[in-house]
Amino acid sequence: MRGRYISGKTKVCGIIGDPVEHTMSPIIQNAAFSDMGLDYLYLPFKVKREELAKAIDGVRALNIRGLNVTIPHKVAIIQFLDELDPLAEKIGAVNTVVNYGGVLRGYNTDATGFMQVLLEKGVEPEGKSVVIIGAGGASRGVSFILAERGANLTILNRTLSKAEECADSVSRIFKKRVKALPLDSENLTKALEKADILVNATSVGMSPNIDETLVASNLLKPALIVVDIVSNPIKTKLLKEAEAAGARAIGGLDMLVWQGALAFEKWTGLKAPVELMRNEVIKVLEGHEN
Numbered sequence: 001m002r003g004r005y006i007s008g009k010t011k012v013c014g015i016i017g018d019p020v021e022h023t024m025s026p027i028i029q030n031a032a033f034s035d036m037g038l039d040y041l042y043l044p045f046k047v048k049r050e051e052l053a054k055a056i057d058g059v060r061a062l063n064i065r066g067l068n069v070t071i072p073h074k075v076a077i078i079q080f081l082d083e084l085d086p087l088a089e090k091i092g093a094v095n096t097v098v099n100y101g102g103v104l105r106g107y108n109t110d111a112t113g114f115m116q117v118l119l120e121k122g123v124e125p126e127g128k129s130v131v132i133i134g135a136g137g138a139s140r141g142v143s144f145i146l147a148e149r150g151a152n153l154t155i156l157n158r159t160l161s162k163a164e165e166c167a168d169s170v171s172r173i174f175k176k177r178v179k180a181l182p183l184d185s186e187n188l189t190k191a192l193e194k195a196d197i198l199v200n201a202t203s204v205g206m207s208p209n210i211d212e213t214l215v216a217s218n219l220l221k222p223a224l225i226v227v228d229i230v231s232n233p234i235k236t237k238l239l240k241e242a243e244a245a246g247a248r249a250i251g252g253l254d255m256l257v258w259q260g261a262l263a264f265e266k267w268t269g270l271k272a273p274v275e276l277m278r279n280e281v282i283k284v285l286e287g288h289e290n
């Protein structure tokens, strides 16, 4: 951080999570602050599950400007916030907090970041048939934002009850039918027959398990758009096989960048230097891959 100094006016942002050691957010946010010449600093805070309430008191007491929130706090933090953005409220998870003079407001830029990537790539989900694999926190965000944008969803998960729970809450809020199925090759084959978009919202394929995928390559067709939320490696096995089959492949790296960019915009009120943030993430990930 040569050429940069911290002053008494420096605004502090950070990420809370546990573990937090592998996060790339400090790198991309500090690069963005520095590029824009902003007197902001972004730090990692390892906060244990049982220390969350105290940490949030600390955010108020120390006048921390903003937070990113990661595992295991995305749902639990809601009870300690003063306000919720309507989308974050529907999803039931927060990954970004802004401190407006002591009033803490929660947002979900994981979901809006995901949508931003689709729109940037010219993918309009309205009326499309989307198959989502996975029913954890990430899948919830993806399912809600896609339902809000008018997509028709089928959620497949190894644990059926979680897929049903996710489908039920999406149907209740958006008043549209969402299918939930156990993840097996028969269901996946059938669901993909008429799908426009496939989203892997599980961690399968993530480094170091880079040879794993939940989708047999013969199910991937040129007309399909394949989205993987995994950002490390940049090109997962699923994405490589999608490209080999002639399908469009969209990776998790852009989602990681956009959730950060949208958080940056909330804290600073300025347009984020998205390209620079993306290049920083690529530098770090390519360093890890070597």
Ligand code: ATR
Pocket: 133, 134, 135, 136, 137, 138, 139, 157, 158, 159, 162, 201, 202, 203, 204, 214
């Ligand atoms: P996140 O918040 O990142 O979504 P999570 O809540 O732990 O993380 O959810 C992980 C998702 O990946 C779940 O849908 C999980 O399936 P289960 O609900 O059955 O656990 C899915 N997942 C993880 N490893 C998997 C595997 N080897 N095969 C199939 N699904 C897997």
